[in-house]
Amino acid sequence: MSRKNFHQDLETSPERGLGAILLTQFTGAFNDSAWKIIVKLLAIQALLTTLTQLDQSSIEERVQWQTFVISSAFTLPLMFFSLPSGFLADRFSKQRIMVWVKGFEALMMLAGFFLLLLSPHNVAFLTLILAFMGIHSAVFSPAKYGILPELLPKQSLTKGNARLELWTFVAIIAGTGGGGFLLQLSGGRPYLVALFLSLFSCVGFVASLKVPPVQAMRTSIDTGVLGLAWKNILRLPQLRMAVAANIVFWFLAALLDQNVLIYAKAVLRVSDAAAALPLTLFGVGIGLGSLLAERWSHGDIAPKLIAWGASLMGVCLLLTSLLSPELMILSALMILLGTGSGLASVPIQALIQWHAPADIRGAVISQSNFLTFGGVFLGGLLAWMLSKQGQAPGRIFLWAAFICASGWVYFKPSAYKRSP
Secondary structure: OOHHHHHHHHHHOOOOOHHHHHHHHHHHHHHHHHHHHHHHHHHHHHHHHHOOOOOHHHHHHHHHHHHHHHHHHHHHHHHHOHHHHHHHHHHOOHHHHHHHHHHHHHHHHHHHHHHHHHOOOOHHHHHHHHHHHHHHHHHHHHHHHHHHHHHOOHHHHHHHHHHHHHHHHHHHHHHHHHHHHHHHHOOOOOHHHHHHHHHHHHHHHHHHOOOOOOOOOOOOOOOHHHHHHHHHHHHOHHHHHHHHHHHHHHHHHHHHHHHHHHHHHHHOOOOHHHHHHHHHHHHHHHHHHHHHHHHHHOOOOOOHHHHHHHHHHHHHHHHHHHHOOOHHHHHHHHHHHHHHHHHHHHHHHHHHHHHOOHHHHHHHHHHHHHHHHHHHHHHHHHHHHHHHOOOOHHHHHHHHHHHHHHHHHHHHHHHOOOOO
16 A cells, blocks of 8 residues: 555545544554564663673573563563453543553653663663553554444455554554664664654654544443453354464464564574564565455455465465575565465454454453463463473474464364355
């Protein structure tokens, strides 16, 4: 999608407020990704400087652990705040929640600026800011996904999700690649990067004000709604399949996010900017896959794309493990891997949104998020555990291929059922 088309979405799209939602999400995903990569790279730089006397296997294990701890600081708040965020998304206007969250994000980025200005090597406090960004994303998620069916008709839901996924991963591309590049460009003054992130978060806050207001779906906070949401996930086959697929997808994404960065830094020993390149191109592939999902869905939710995407992911992971590639080949494989991921993720989100009952949609999405972020945590934990057992990053890619193939076998029989 061109920049011109993006602005047309923002200003004149017949799908109400889609462009404002896209820009609001873009800024948040960009800042999440940029801050996460900045904290990881600063921590890895410090470790590689102090661990020069250890053998390669021990260095990789220590770096895996440090990266897992930082990732968990973002993931665990996402996981545990997902459940109460579902109450908020059903009790209050989802548009209002988006405005609140974007204001909080601006405050966190400003805090990050002052922290990097005054104490740039304090990884613990930098990680604390990342944890608050995890809370921000947890509260935002059921609002951004739950508002789409309230603003879009069914025939536009896949399109809306495809564009949301596309611009989310464009933001991840820009945040991951830009975070590493700007950190290197800052010349030892990372607070300049944080200043940029602070200003960019203000853009997202203004965009959130342009999202059309919607009514709250419930008049009170009812904790029993979580049990009702869980019963619906278990009762509805398509919803159950979509939630399970989402868990597997993000489990793999977390494992790869950690392993690819460590492969680039600890094995290939490339610069900060180059280390972010494979993950950046993975995001490019997800954006491409999201566009293909929109085109190939033909106005339907098209759950069969889940199996197609998983097949491509499995092949790319297997090749990455077998080839032990240098940076350029790794980057090319990451584009293809991302394409498969985009093909799978768009119909997964659309299935969850469409099959969740309207009055508890926020609660269903928050339940799904809780389980999904549990998968993210376990994905990072598995990467570290495999490394601790002496598994090199290349072998960890093989484990990921096996997990992906197992998921493909499970989802293939049900993926071709047409959604009602």
